Amino acid sequence: MPTIQDIPRAPGGNPLLGHAGPLVRDPLDFVSSLTGHGPLVRMDMGTKNVVVVCDPALIRQVLLDDRVFDKGGPLFERGREALGNGLITCPHHDHRRLRRLSQPAFHPNRMVGYAAVMTELADDMASGWRDGQVLDVVGEMMALTVEVTVRTLFTDSLPRATASQITDDFLVLMTGFFRRMITPPLLNRLPSRGNRDYTRAIERLRSTVGSIVAARRADESDHGDLLSALCGATGPDGSPGRTETELIDEVLTFLLAGTETTAATLSWAMHLLSQNQEVERQVHREVEAVRSGSRLDFSHLGELETTGNVIKETLRLYPAVWMLTRVTSADADLDGYVLPEGTIVAFSPYAIHRRADLYERAQSFVPDRWRDASVVQDSYLPFSAGARKCMGDRFALTQATLALGTVVSRWRLAPVTDEPLRPSVKASLTPRRLRLRVTVRGERPVGRDSAEGSARESEGE
Template identity: 35%
Template sequence: MNAMNPVRPSVIPTAPGRVPGLGHVIPVFRDPLEFLTSLQGLGPIVKIYLGPMPLYVTTSPEAIHRMLVTDAAKFSKGRLFDNAKVVFGDSLLTASTTRHRDQRRLIQPAFHREQVVRLAGRLHQHMVSRIEGWQEGSSLDFVSEMHSLGIEAVVPTLFAAEHSAEVTAKIHHAVPVIAQGLVRRVLFPDFVLALPLRANRTFVAAADELRDAFGDIVGAHHAGHDADGDLISTLNSAVGPGSGVRLSDSQVRDQAVSILLAASETVATTMSWLFHELARHPEIRERFYAEVDEVLGGSPCGYADFPKLVYVEQVLRETLRLHTPNWILTRSATVAVDFDGVLLPEGAEVLYSLSALHRDPALYPDPQVFDPDRWGPDREIPSRTAYIPFGSGAHKCIGDSFAWAEMMIGACTIASRWRLDHTPGTRVGQSRKLATLQPTGLHLRPTAITRHRRESRPA
């Protein structure tokens, strides 16, 4: 606050419906996203309680921007990331302030534009081998299929190492367990997370399994399987700023684990929602598929094609808006922060929801309607503070361009080969207990698309 012209801090409102002893546990666990969305309009910051534990929710785009960008130095990553160190160690995903900045400098070369362009060709190759194995008329558990596709495309593309079937099995087994357990790291008190409960033991075991798998992948690079320009090779050759010290094998492993989870879970979730929405809206699907056919004509989708896939981009943007994968994130105030007269106390644990932000009716008319045309050239595009599916500021997802390439290539690769319809009787819901906002009960039936294929072009 300005000492010469002090501002009287406003009281932070408490969300209605608090129950003595329980706080807001009931609405949080019944439908956390609906509850968080309901807080919009109560103020830029709203206090909720999980039992006796107070949490502060930033609800407006201005407050979220202030926390992530303007006053980012006054916040650490918060309890989600602190409690996730059992999986990710002290990696880019969990680090704050100068440690985050230094680690980002080490990893950034792996995601430069030239590198992403080169990786795009690998992505297509690995995706095709999985997608061409689908059986016409079968019923695909599509979320599971997209997670398998994500892992099988990302691991060889980013890490470019020969690895055994045992390593692959470990990754496939551990990732969904970790995705389910991460929400507990936010919503449960620390003493519950320390208890020898089955859920806690399972989570820690999955974390160990995933870290072991990537320990093997790092070891394979040392055994002579380094590939020029892949992520682990970049990390193995990186030198710490100022120190001249290379990363240890455990530090390389932790960075690789963090990036795998970000590159596979969030993309798989988005792809699942994308093809669900296309199956729900035949007129949108027709435009989407027509553009894929017109631009690619059956040839592989490469980075150079992205600017021509205008409607595909609009559909993906709308999918990321309505179904933002990372629906709950955290920060912790390291000092008291004045939000234009609303004083957030030092040590406050803060929640923010990008999903709730992107469903705010004050920002998006008819927010529950899936409308790719809201991103059309004749529409007013929301401000940069109102649409941040990959985050914002210094902690914005380092692999956002790679994730976008993964989604564009995956969407076009599928659409050039298969039409996907809901299996009869399918009823799609929305997960409430996972780190990403995934669809539940999504089963799709593939029908092969036949067309004249142009001669393949370079990616």
């Protein structure tokens, strides 16, 4: 039977560094180019072989067999340093128990309360902008999603100093994440400034969250927040749920999983609307009709079809989680090749989502494609699939839809430059230095407004 060495090797590798060069230089271009080399392609990261799966049916096979294709690979090794054994990073043998214990946190009954926090904070943010202001979009969206996660996790606002300490440490952690994922482990252990900051941020984050968790466990009332749901969950026989360490791991997991991903999605959506004024107008008309003068809330979601489709299409073009990995826990057969135990297997939702043979006008922003339910196909994977599918998908879609609707109801969005926007590819896919000018609806735009007919990017219609 063919072995891993028989899988075609990706071009552009170097004997010493493997494919780290093209991966660092232009990771999106590199992973997209691999889909032209067959269903499975081999690349090298340092001394390790990585099998990149380029065929949606084989990706499903990998995702559905989460016992053999278990969590693992460089991203998860870095993840465990920070998150311990939380839901995202835990191996298969711990997963079912931890997932069941988190289920109550995402019960539909709780979503109504979370949605109220989401729109309140989005409204506060959008009402603080000035007409003509140029926004640092990612910074604004990151501040919003961190605050939403902190408020839905902990209900009562934390002391300002604690909340900003959590945010600062968390941002250091996110910055170090991708760098440490692609650099050899030896470099990660050097006493460099970056490594020291990273370690210190993790330690402080765990200790801050530890104090919050300990205080909450001492107080048994239900605060209606994510933390109460996590603390209150018990095993099937009423046995205690998580240990204190597991609770800290899970709180950090929710913080990490939910903030940068949702902020990136919202930022890309705002960028795409600024380039596609007709879609922006449709979203505005829809939001105004649905909210009829009041603040958006959970009950409006079903009617926000166009706004929801903008988010879905944004996640197709710019899936925040652009690359995922697994490690085989036993010898495995994939597409007729034997992958020995310990093989790293990867796939890229970004590359799959942009394949012309899977999506019509694959590079274009076409939210309306989602009106046709049959388009929802196996090759749409922004939240992954199978038992390890994102647990916060509803939470994320709710937040992104309500926040985008809230922004568009007040402001028109316009680019401030014709320069093409470049993605910043770290742990998640984020627009690099995205600036947009906001102008009040119904008034003449201030300064440069390419609203009608600006130069469009390749994805612009």
